[in-house]
Amino acid sequence: AQTVTQSQPEMSVQEAETVTLSCTYDTSENNYYLFWYKQPPSRQMILVIRQEAYKQQNATENRFSVNFQKAAKSFSLKISDSQLGDTAMYFCAFMKRENNAGNMLTFGGGTRLMVKP
Template sequence: AQTVTQSQPEMSVQEAETVTLSCTYDTSENNYYLFWYKQPPSRQMILVIRQEAYKQQNATENRFSVNFQKAAKSFSLKISDSQLGDTAMYFCAFMRYPQGGSEKLVFGKGTKLTVNP
């Protein structure tokens, strides 16, 4: 079974600074997806960024980028120029590559990020 570990329960950062959230995972699969989801205090979870394991290039979405280290099974999220609206729970998630069917998301326990003014 796949597991996802987020070792930082809480983090804080000053507005406009950069912060990195850590995530490690355990799998014997070679093809899979990795995700970062954001859950603001209102609770609606939204997708921040997605990485396909076969792609060597790290995914980037505006101020959000990942550092994907496949051999180390590490998938960290970097938030640049942090904004107050980035305050939220961040969840790392894993999904095996679907092969003829559906696969489920496996989430970590989350990191609570607070952006201070």
């Protein structure tokens, strides 16, 4: 079984500054995906960024980038130029890459991020 751990329950950052959210995971799998999801107060989970474990290059989506350290099983999210709209819960998640129909997401406990004006 996989486990995902987010050790920072809450974080805050000033608008326009940079913040890094941490995530570690444990798995015996070699092929998998890692994700960061954003959940605003509306509760709708929104995919922020995806990393494929077989790719060494870190994924980047505009202001969002990850630092993927496969050997250390670490997957942090960096948000640059933080905006007020980034205020939300952020969840790190793991998915095995399988040939059958099983594609469940295993989530961490979340980090509440507040962006201050």
